[in-house]
Amino acid sequence: MGLDQYLYAKKYTSENFNNGGQFEKLKDALGADVEYLDKQTPSVSIEMKVGQWRKANEIHQWFVNNCQDSIDDCRFAYVGREKLTELLDLCKQVVADNSKAQDLLPTQEGFFFGSTEYDVWYFKVLEETVGTLEKCLTLDDEWEFYYSSSW
Numbered sequence: 001m002g003l004d005q006y007l008y009a010k011k012y013t014s015e016n017f018n019n020g021g022q023f024e025k026l027k028d029a030l031g032a033d034v035e036y037l038d039k040q041t042p043s044v045s046i047e048m049k050v051g052q053w054r055k056a057n058e059i060h061q062w063f064v065n066n067c068q069d070s071i072d073d074c075r076f077a078y079v080g081r082e083k084l085t086e087l088l089d090l091c092k093q094v095v096a097d098n099s100k101a102q103d104l105l106p107t108q109e110g111f112f113f114g115s116t117e118y119d120v121w122y123f124k125v126l127e128e129t130v131g132t133l134e135k136c137l138t139l140d141d142e143w144e145f146y147y148s149s150s151w
Contacts, residue, residue: 002112003151005060007051007079009136009143013044050145051132055114056125058105062087063147072149079145081137088133091126098123112151 053059064070066086068077094101098118105126107116115121136145 003053003055003057003060003110003114003149005051005053005056005063005149006049006147007132007136008047008076008146008148009050009139010045010047010146011143013046013142050136051129053125053129055112056129057108057110057113057116058101058122059087059125059129060113060149061108062090062105063149067147074148074150076146076148079147081141081145084133084137084145088130088137091130091133095123095126095130110151 060072063077063079064072066083067079068075090104094104101118101122107118107122109116
């Protein structure tokens with residue numbers, strides 16, 4: 001039990017998806033009923049997990065406050081690129097100067113939310129988050145991001 005957090009990248013694709021028969025292969029693999037598929041305009045939404053945290057309550061609270069209207073309800077919340085960039089900047093600032101942690105990315109108490117200490121694990125999470133967000137932001141603009149959590 002505890003706070004589990006995920007960042008997903010999602011992309012809608014259509015005209016290029018049928019190159020090499022990808023649409024047909026997917027349809028066959030899923031056993032999709034052809035009467036519901038439009039072979040003239042094959043399309044698909046691709047979603048993949050691009051980030052994951054466990055009991056990183058400071059990251060969770062940031063997403064709740066900045067992407068979920070301060071409502072912590074475990075739903076999927078859209079995260080714009082500007083928000084990812086903002087979080088990346090905050091993480092970099094705190095990693096560079098640990099004394100800014102409590103002001104910029106404060107911890108959050110919660111049921112099985114993990115430690116609220118500003119210790120080696122807190123800063124390790126932020127360093128890993130920097131790497132995750134930098135990779136996410138290299139994806140082209142067709143990708144959208146969503147945050148989700150469970151506890």
